[in-house]
Amino acid sequence: MTRVGLVMARSAQVIGEEPFYHEFIEGLERVLTPAGVSLLVRMVGDRAAEADVYESWSARQQVRGVILVDLVPDDDRVALVRRLGLPAVVLGDPSTADGLPTVWTDDAGFAREAVGFLAGRGHTVLGHVSGPLGFAHTQLRRGGVEAEVTDRELTLLTAEGDYSLESGRAATALLLDTRPERPTAIVFDNDVMALGGLETIRAYGLRVPEDLSVVAWDDSAQCQLAVPALSAMSHDVARIGELTAGAVLDTFLDASARTVYEAPKAHIVERDSTR
């Protein structure tokens, strides 16, 4: 049996809540399973434990390749898989991958688009609740938000979360406590934090969308079911999974390929949380 490994250094709790990874994995398997390849997903506590897993998988020849996610600038995992001779595909920006094949989403571009969407509705003071700023994709999104805000001469307030519901609540409280200017619209880097944000906004006695508009970065069933239903930057996450799986199968044929696979364009799905 040929196996591909995916290690995630986040708490089982956060992964369990996050629809992004469930749909990503579903897409991966739609391509890998018919090709006779299995996908092993393993949760670990931190990055050191993640590196240990690659070492032991490689030593015991338990996987034929790996998928790297949540890259940081100058990520040492890239050098590690090279040293181990493990074929690898990076889900992230080509700048983080040092030539490894990547499946690339234009985080900065879509972040600009989200800002443009809100600016077009007359918002001038925006909030951005990001994921962990150590991640390269978070920095790219924040960079995109800042660039668009500067171009349009808007005001930006920022806070950092860790993709969990609780961090969405706390970051939102931080933004709402800002004086003199409170944001009239907030972009959240995932759906779960946006749901936490909705709770906080309600606790502050504010209404969505009358007082505050909310946009979630990933779309999900929970976003759609929220009251009010959340407008979202919708990515075809399962398709990103399928592309990644295809990239992995390509590395089995040619391990030296330096291909960049571009993810399908994201788009805003407008629901009831924005005006």
Next chain:
Amino acid sequence: MARRETPAAGPGSRALIVDVVRSAVTISRGELADLTGLTQPSISNIVRDLIAEGIIHEIGSTGAGQGRPRKLIAINPANRFGVGFHMGPDTLTSVAIDLTGGVIGREVVPRPPDGSWSPERLAERFHDFTECLDLPADRIEGLAVVAPASVPVEADLRAELTDRIGVPVLVENDAAAAALGEFWSRRVSREQAFGCVYLSAEVGAGFVFGGALFRGAGSGAGDLGHVSIHYDGRPCPCGSLGCVGQYASTTASVDAAREDPELRARLPLDGSASSAYDSIARAAVNGDPAAYTVLDQAAEYLGMAATSMANLLDLGRLVLTGPGVALAGSIYARRLRSHLARTAHSRQRHTLTVELSAQPRDAAGIGAAALVVQAAVAPGHGGLALQGAAVPAAVVPAAVAPGHGSER
């Protein structure tokens, strides 16, 4: 409705304590006494044993100020593990969870070329999976194998598999397992009359009452797909007419969508039923009116059957899960909520919450692993004794005794 357990410290007290700690997340011994009706000394003894076994740990104190601080206890997640296998038509999903229900590993493998999962192959799968996760053999509490109600796992598989892997083996249907998984990982308290609707190529349900999975006479409870919603409706292979599975399963929705020529031209519906269904679901939530109508209609049918089920059992909390609600769960949840709010008999007396699963695609595999975890740390729910790993005599035969275990 709240029901009190008997306060005597019998063999069920340990399960009761684990269950209350699990649903409370963190709790003090004093609060445990209040909630369980057990005496302080019995609680101290049981908690001491649970700490020694690594099932519970102390995680700090609270109540600074007046009197001495109370120590808080919680389930110790990372000390022991349960493994679940969910058999699908083409694949087998393996899941490992910690004691709180957190997934620590999963893998989907294709069905073997000749189509059969022999005990030998399942044992190989178990060893391979647990080795890739570096799970120490002595911390694995067991394996549960679950499959759709229409293709039950063979009865003699259990004993043979137990012999081969050296840990107890349980067998269950997928919807029932999913219900127990949601009960465990959502920290539902045992006072709740809890139900789960499992939407896939079949329609299933599972129930957890008083903390125990309701199995019926032969692990067949919860066959929601064969609740009829139309007395002279579509024929079902089961022999009845109008079974809701013929209207609301994911395959029924794919069939309905394929009959619409415009939808067929617009969406990729010619591949596998599961990818066709996901295309419909994605289009439906992104504003395609025809795709939305197909699923909303299915949800309306499902709402009819779910209302009958909720009325029959007077449920207090219902979770929607299974691959059918992964992308378009909001359509089903909204329909069920409005249907139940309009028609459920209990609507004047108590609330009936309808929620969406956080991990609908893996719910059956996670649930399988949760069956193992519950049997190991809160035994006494359905005669599934797991103690004495590697001792086949400790494992009851596949034909599970009806009822809920002797001590309850």
